[in-house]
Amino acid sequence: MIFYQVLVNGVVLGSLYACIAVGFSLVWGVLNIINLMHGSFIVLGAYLALLAYSSLGLAPWWTVAVAAVLFFGVGYLIQRFLINRVVAAPVMLSLTLTFGLDLIIQNAMIYFFKADYRALNLNPALGSVALGTVVVPVDRLIATIFALLLTFALYVVLRKSRIGRAIVAVRVDQDAARLLGVDIRSIYAIAFGIGTAMAASAGTLLALTFPIAPVVSYAFLGKAFVVCVLGGLGSVPGAVLGGLLLGLVESFGSYAIGPEFAVMLSFGLLIAFLIARPQGILGRRGFE
Amino acid sequence: MSYAFVRSGLVAARSALAVLIAGAGLGLSGASVHAADVIKFGAPLPLTGALSPEAVKAKQGFEVWMDMVNKAGGIKVGDRKMKVEVVFVDYQSSTPKAVQAAESLITQEKVDFLFSPHGSGAAKAASNVSEKYKVPTVAATASSTQVFDQKPKYLFGTYTPNETLLGPLFPLVKAKLPTLKKVALYTRNDLFPLSLAQAIENNIKESGLEVVFNEKFAINTLDHSSALSQLKGAQPDWIFVTGYINDNLLIRKQMIDQRLQAPVVTMITGPSFPEFVKAAGVAGSENITGAAWWDAAVRYKSDDVFGSTEGYLRAFKEKFGSTPDYGSASYTVAAVALQMAIERAGSIDREKVRDALAKLNVNTFFGPIHFNEMGQADSYSPPIFQLQNGKTVVLYPPSVKQGELHLGVK
Numbered sequence: 151m152i153f154y155q156v157l158v159n160g161v162v163l164g165s166l167y168a169c170i171a172v173g174f175s176l177v178w179g180v181l182n183i184i185n186l187m188h189g190s191f192i193v194l195g196a197y198l199a200l201l202a203y204s205s206l207g208l209a210p211w212w213t214v215a216v217a218a219v220l221f222f223g224v225g226y227l228i229q230r231f232l233i234n235r236v237v238a239a240p241v242m243l244s245l246t247l248t249f250g251l252d253l254i255i256q257n258a259m260i261y262f263f264k265a266d267y268r269a270l271n272l273n274p275a276l277g278s279v280a281l282g283t284v285v286v287p288v289d290r291l292i293a294t295i296f297a298l299l300l301t302f303a304l305y306v307v308l309r310k311s312r313i314g315r316a317i318v319a320v321r322v323d324q325d326a327a328r329l330l331g332v333d334i335r336s337i338y339a340i341a342f343g344i345g346t347a348m349a350a351s352a353g354t355l356l357a358l359t360f361p362i363a364p365v366v367s368y369a370f371l372g373k374a375f376v377v378c379v380l381g382g383l384g385s386v387p388g389a390v391l392g393g394l395l396l397g398l399v400e401s402f403g404s405y406a407i408g409p410e411f412a413v414m415l416s417f418g419l420l421i422a423f424l425i426a427r428p429q430g431i432l433g434r435r436g437f438e
Numbered sequence: 439m440s441y442a443f444v445r446s447g448l449v450a451a452r453s454a455l456a457v458l459i460a461g462a463g464l465g466l467s468g469a470s471v472h473a474a475d476v477i478k479f480g481a482p483l484p485l486t487g488a489l490s491p492e493a494v495k496a497k498q499g500f501e502v503w504m505d506m507v508n509k510a511g512g513i514k515v516g517d518r519k520m521k522v523e524v525v526f527v528d529y530q531s532s533t534p535k536a537v538q539a540a541e542s543l544i545t546q547e548k549v550d551f552l553f554s555p556h557g558s559g560a561a562k563a564a565s566n567v568s569e570k571y572k573v574p575t576v577a578a579t580a581s582s583t584q585v586f587d588q589k590p591k592y593l594f595g596t597y598t599p600n601e602t603l604l605g606p607l608f609p610l611v612k613a614k615l616p617t618l619k620k621v622a623l624y625t626r627n628d629l630f631p632l633s634l635a636q637a638i639e640n641n642i643k644e645s646g647l648e649v650v651f652n653e654k655f656a657i658n659t660l661d662h663s664s665a666l667s668q669l670k671g672a673q674p675d676w677i678f679v680t681g682y683i684n685d686n687l688l689i690r691k692q693m694i695d696q697r698l699q700a701p702v703v704t705m706i707t708g709p710s711f712p713e714f715v716k717a718a719g720v721a722g723s724e725n726i727t728g729a730a731w732w733d734a735a736v737r738y739k740s741d742d743v744f745g746s747t748e749g750y751l752r753a754f755k756e757k758f759g760s761t762p763d764y765g766s767a768s769y770t771v772a773a774v775a776l777q778m779a780i781e782r783a784g785s786i787d788r789e790k791v792r793d794a795l796a797k798l799n800v801n802t803f804f805g806p807i808h809f810n811e812m813g814q815a816d817s818y819s820p821p822i823f824q825l826q827n828g829k830t831v832v833l834y835p836p837s838v839k840q841g842e843l844h845l846g847v848k
Binding site: 265287363402405413 | 490491627653654655656657658659660661662663664665667668671683684687688691692694695696697713716717718719721722
C-alpha cells in the first residue's frame with residue numbers, strides 16, 4: 151500500500167526535521183536571536199562525522215557525543231565573546247552579526263573542505279528493513295531514534311536541572327531572574343552552546359542521509375525556520391510536532407500534487423501559520 | 439582515508455590561495471613581456487558566487503592550455519611566434535555583470551579575443567558585446583540552440599546542441615532490452631535540466647516509448663522519498679534523472695533506500711564528475727549511464743598543442759595533480775579552437791580569425807571541431823558512458839567505444 155509508505159516516509163522525514171530545528175528553536179526562544187549559523191553548524195557536524203568515519207572508522211552514532219561536547223564549547227565561546235555584546239540590541243543587529251559570522255564559516259568550509267559534495271557511506275551499508283511492502287531505510291531510522299532521544303534529553307534538562315530552570319527563568323522574565331541571582335550572560339552562553347551542540351549532533355546523524363557540502367546549510371536553515379514557526383518558538387515538544395507536521399505535509403503533498411510543489415507547500419504552510427496562528431502549535435513563553 | 443581527507447583540504451586551501459594571488463596580480467600580469475609579442479584573451483568567469491566551483495575548473499582549463507602553448511614558444515602567427523595571456527575577470531555569478539566584464543575586457547584590457555561567460559544564458563547575453571565590437575568569441579559551455587538562433591557573426595560554440603547528448607543511447611538500450619516500453623522522467627525544475635528533459639522527451643516520442651512517470655522537483659528539495667515511492671509503483675524499464683550532482687546523489691541514495699531497481703538508470707549531470715563515484719560508492723554507482731560533451735575516457739588523436747586526449751590528460755595531471763572532467767576540458771577546447779583558427783588565419787586580425795573560425799575543421803583532444811552556419815559545433819558525438827565497477831566506460835560513439843551496455847541498476 152503506497153499510503154503507508156508515504157506515511158512512513160513523512161514520519162521519518164519529520165523526525166529529521168525536528169532534529170534540525172530543536173536547537174534553533176531554543177536559541178530563538180530563549181535569547182531572541184535568530185542564529186543564521188545554525189545550518190552551518192549542522193554541516194560542520196556532518197563533516198566531523200565524515201572525518202571520524204574516514205580516519206578512525208567511528209560510526210556517526212558514536213561521533214554524536216564528541217560533536218555535542220565540542221560544539222557546546224564553540225557555541226559557548228561565540229555567545230560569550232561575540233553575540234553577548236549585541237544581545238540587548240534590536241534583533242536586527244544580532245541577525246546581522248550571525249549572518250556575518252555565517253559567511254566566515256561558509257567560506258572557511260569551502261576553503262578547507264572544497265565545495266564538492268561528499269557522502270558518508272558505511273561499509274557494510276545499513277540497507278533498509280521491509281515491513282510487508284513498506285520499506286524503511288535503517289540509517290534514517292537510527293537518525294530518527296537519536297533525534298527523538300536528543301530532543302527528549304534536552305526537554306529533561308530544561309525541566310529538571312538547575313541550569314535548565316535558569317534558562318527557562320531568563321526566557322520568562324529576565325529582570326526577575328537577574329534579581330534572583332541568575333548570571334544572565336552565562337546562561338545566555340550556555341543556552342547558545344546547547345543550541346550549537348544540538349545542531350552539530352543533528353549534523354553527525356544527517357551525514358548518513360544527505361550529501362554533504364558547505365552550501366547545503368541554507369536548505370537546513372530554511373527547514374528550521376518553518377519548523378519553529380509551525381511548532382512554536384522555544385518549545386521542545388513544539389519542534390517535534392512542527393517537524394512531524396512539516397514532514398507529513400511534504401510527503402503527502404508531494405504524493406498528491408507532485409514533488410515540484412513540496413517545497414512551495416512547506417513555505418505556504420509557514421505563511422498560513424504566520425497569519426492564522428503566529429504562536430505556532432505549542433508556542434508560549436518559556437519551557438514548562 | 440584520513441590522509442586523503444586532509445590532503446583534499448590542503449589542495450582546496452592551496453587553490454583558493456592561488457585564486458587570490460591570481461586576482462591580486464591581475465593588473466600586473468603580462469607586464470614583463472613586451473605587449474606586441476603577446477596575444478591577449480579575455481575570460482569573464484564567475485570566480486565568486488554560486489557558480490564559483492565551475493569557474494575554478496574553467497580557470498584550470500585555460501591555465502593548462504596557456505602553459506602548454508607558452509612552453510612551446512607561443513602560437514604560430516604567420517612566420518613568428520606569439521605568447522598567450524588569458525585575462526580573467528570575476529563577474530560574481532551575475533549575468534548583467536558578465537556583460538559588463540566582457541565589455542571592459544575589450545575596452546579597458548584591450549584583449550584581442552574573447553571567451554563567453556559560463557552557460558547558455560550568460561553567453562547569449564554577452565554575445566551582443568562581441569557583435570558590437572566585432573570580437574571573435576568562443577563559448578565553451580553554451581549548448582542551447584537558442585544562443586545561436588540569431589546567427590551571431592562573431593560567436594562560436596564548442597558544445598553540440600542538447601538533443602545530441604542522449605539520442606544515440608536509445609537504440610543501444612533497445613538492442614539490449616527488446617521489451618523496453620516504460621520510461622520515467624524525474625527532472626530538476628531549473629534551466630539546463632529542464633531544457634535537457636525537453637530534449638529527452640523528444641527522443642522518447644521518436645522512439646515510440648511510453649512515459650509512465652514525469653515529474654519535476656524543486657531546487658533545494660531535501661527529500662525525494664514520496665516521489666520515488668510513486669515512481670517505483672509505475673515499474674519503469676528506464677529511469678531518467680536530470681539535475682546537478684547533489685540532486686543525483688540524494689536521489690540515488692534514496693532509490694537504494696527504497697529498493698527501487700530498474701534495468702536502466704540514466705543520470706545527468708552527476709555521473710560526469712569523479713566526485714559522483716566517490717560519494718555514491720562503487721556499488722551505488724554501478725551501471726548508471728550518463729553523458730557529457732567530453733569525458734576523460736575518450737581517446738582522440740589531435741592536431742592541437744596536446745597531440746591527443748592522453749597528451750591533454752598528462753599535461754593536466756602534471757599541472758594540477760588530478761584528472762580533468764568536462765568542466766575543465768570544455769574551456770581548454772574553446773581556447774584550442776581559437777588558437778587553431780589564429781594559426782590558420784596566419785594573423786591576429788579579428789576579421790581574418792573570424793573567417794578562419796567559420797571554416798575551422800580540425801581534430802582536437804576533445805573531438806573534431808567544426809561549426810555549422812549558426813556557429814554551433816556539429817562535428818562530434820558527445821560520449822555516452824556507463825559507470826562499471828567504479829570506472830567510466832564509454833559506450834558511444836563507436837570510434838571511442840570501450841565496452842558494452844550492462845543492464846540492471848540495483
